[in-house]
Amino acid sequence: MPRLSLWIIRAALVYLLLGITIGSLLLAHKGIPFYPLLWGWLPAHIELLLMGWIVQLTLGVAFWILPRYWQRPRRPSEQYARIAFVLLNVGIWLVVAGTTFRAGVWVLFVGRLVEMGAVLFFAAHAWGRVVSREGA
Ligand code: HEM
Numbered sequence: 001m002p003r004l005s006l007w008i009i010r011a012a013l014v015y016l017l018l019g020i021t022i023g024s025l026l027l028a029h030k031g032i033p034f035y036p037l038l039w040g041w042l043p044a045h046i047e048l049l050l051m052g053w054i055v056q057l058t059l060g061v062a063f064w065i066l067p068r069y070w071q072r073p074r075r076p077s078e079q080y081a082r083i084a085f086v087l088l089n090v091g092i093w094l095v096v097a098g099t100t101f102r103a104g105v106w107v108l109f110v111g112r113l114v115e116m117g118a119v120l121f122f123a124a125h126a127w128g129r130v131v132s133r134e135g136a
Pocket of ligand 1: 020022023024025026027028030042045046049050053
């Protein structure tokens with residue numbers, strides 16, 4: 001597995017742990033209400049598990065397994081995938097800051113823009129690996 005995938009998947013696993021911990025606390029609170037302010041963490045639970053775990057895991061595995069026939073052994077435009085990794089994680093914490101930590105709707109909005117940038121950079125990286133040479 002390439003080193004970048006290793007780090008992306010490790011990051012995804014950390015988000016899974018954080019997201020499930022918050023989810024478990026929310027579930028426990030639904031059973032025996034012990035800390036009503038916990039509901040302020042629901043947006044973080046959703047963000048950490050949807051973007052931090054599911055989307056990030058997908059990017060990590062995709063970087064590893066997408067075809068690289070033409071450029072063996074290196075993967076093309078690897079720097080785009082690295083930028084996507086950084087942008088995704090910056091975006092996630094901006095969204096968590098804008099929601100759970102009430103930093104404001106603009107922080108949330110910028111967070112979403114940064115996450116979109118991450119997806120676009122990863123798409124730019126992946127494009128060279130999924131285009132059929134016959135049709136190029
Ligand atoms: C990848 C895994 C998961 C994802 C993507 C996820 C996502 C979500 C989403 C989108 C909501 C909001 C649902 C709504 O507003 O109707 C939610 C709520 C919640 N999740 Fe998760 N979740 C995951 C795993 C878990 C786990 C493992 C637990 C507990 C151990 C958990 C506990 C909760 C609780 C207690 C709520 C609040 C439900 C309510 O509104 O009453 N989640 N989750």
